[in-house]
Amino acid sequence: MQFIAPWAIALIATCLATPFVIVLAKRFGLVDDPTHRYHPAHTHRGIVPRAGGLAICFGIVIAIVFSIQLNPHQVGIIVGALILTILGLLDDKKDINPYVRLTVNVLVACIVVFSGNVIPFITNPLTGGVLQLTTWDQTLTIGALRVVVGLPQIFALLWIVWTMNIIGWSAGVDGQMPGYVAISAFVLGLLSLRYSLSDPSQAWVTTLAFIVTGSFLGFLPWNFYPQRIMPGYGGKTLAGYFLALLGILSFAKLGTALLVLGIPMLDAVATLVRRLGTKKSPVWADRGHLHHRLMDLGWGKRRIALFYWGVSAILGLVSLTVTSSLKVFAFIAVAVALTMFLVWVSFFTQFSKLRGPDNG
Numbered sequence: 001m002q003f004i005a006p007w008a009i010a011l012i013a014t015c016l017a018t019p020f021v022i023v024l025a026k027r028f029g030l031v032d033d034p035t036h037r038y039h040p041a042h043t044h045r046g047i048v049p050r051a052g053g054l055a056i057c058f059g060i061v062i063a064i065v066f067s068i069q070l071n072p073h074q075v076g077i078i079v080g081a082l083i084l085t086i087l088g089l090l091d092d093k094k095d096i097n098p099y100v101r102l103t104v105n106v107l108v109a110c111i112v113v114f115s116g117n118v119i120p121f122i123t124n125p126l127t128g129g130v131l132q133l134t135t136w137d138q139t140l141t142i143g144a145l146r147v148v149v150g151l152p153q154i155f156a157l158l159w160i161v162w163t164m165n166i167i168g169w170s171a172g173v174d175g176q177m178p179g180y181v182a183i184s185a186f187v188l189g190l191l192s193l194r195y196s197l198s199d200p201s202q203a204w205v206t207t208l209a210f211i212v213t214g215s216f217l218g219f220l221p222w223n224f225y226p227q228r229i230m231p232g233y234g235g236k237t238l239a240g241y242f243l244a245l246l247g248i249l250s251f252a253k254l255g256t257a258l259l260v261l262g263i264p265m266l267d268a269v270a271t272l273v274r275r276l277g278t279k280k281s282p283v284w285a286d287r288g289h290l291h292h293r294l295m296d297l298g299w300g301k302r303r304i305a306l307f308y309w310g311v312s313a314i315l316g317l318v319s320l321t322v323t324s325s326l327k328v329f330a331f332i333a334v335a336v337a338l339t340m341f342l343v344w345v346s347f348f349t350q351f352s353k354l355r356g357p358d359n360g
Helices: 004-027 052-067 072-093 098-113 151-169 176-196 200-223 232-249 254-260 262-277 290-297 301-321 324-349
Strands: 121-123 130-132 138-142 145-149
Touching: 004 052, 004 200, 052 072, 052 200, 052 232, 072 098, 072 232, 098 151, 098 232, 151 176, 151 232, 151 262, 176 200, 176 232, 176 254, 176 301, 200 232, 232 254, 254 262, 254 301, 254 324, 262 290, 262 301, 262 324, 290 301, 290 324, 301 324
Parallel strands: none
Antiparallel strands: 121 130, 138 145
């Protein structure tokens, strides 16, 4: 019961705030117009408000303030979320250079990491043992400031920046991203719940997971086909930010996060390989993601969104029922299956009749 109230607060706050954000986005020109703002990854037609990240952030922060007793860890998380939301609004107004966005992502990750949110250990997937990362810690003294730098901080920094960026790459069609993010956060919340029953200090992590679930569910009705608002860069980055943190805070269960986010993760790897293989910058957008290929095959937007939701739900159930070693084999199996699926899509796209990109 203690987790239902925060979930409901986040859901209701985000759902009620979104219509006001739509009005503000239109008034201040935070909109996406493909005729004046070309983007190779666009899948929509007409003018659509952006700035959905503002509504999502509002719901999450309100629920956190009312549900969690704040300490430096949570304050660092909120500060990072606010910075990403502001960055998103600026990008919604006028596209910011991807390298500038990446730099801000790194700075935000540094804020949350050095406020204490790190990866102290990882589970060895082959033996089931625990690999302690803190044995390599080094303390740097800068004047009166003492900063601990080691593998826990480095791993957490890379994980957060990676997840913040790749989640946005799988947010191309209406309702796609909020649905699978809510499912992923819910799965991580159930995982955390196992530990919070025996360790009360873990309860705030479970609460945060359900808050994230509620906020993205509250945004979903406004973003599902036909979308009335887009999540914008802020919404997409917040999704990756909180999922990355939940993967860290749920007793460093990165294997679960990797598995439940299997499709976005593997699509991101394929994207990086494709871009680097063609000697293009990995941060510049293109029209080669899985959802683009499915649209070329004739899939409608609803179908693509439901496909992502369904796969995330199935992988989430698998991740909750298997051991760490089996998660590795499950992830490999997903990688092989997705590779075969992409080959199938690439082959049949050439022989399939194209349909309009805005069909449902």
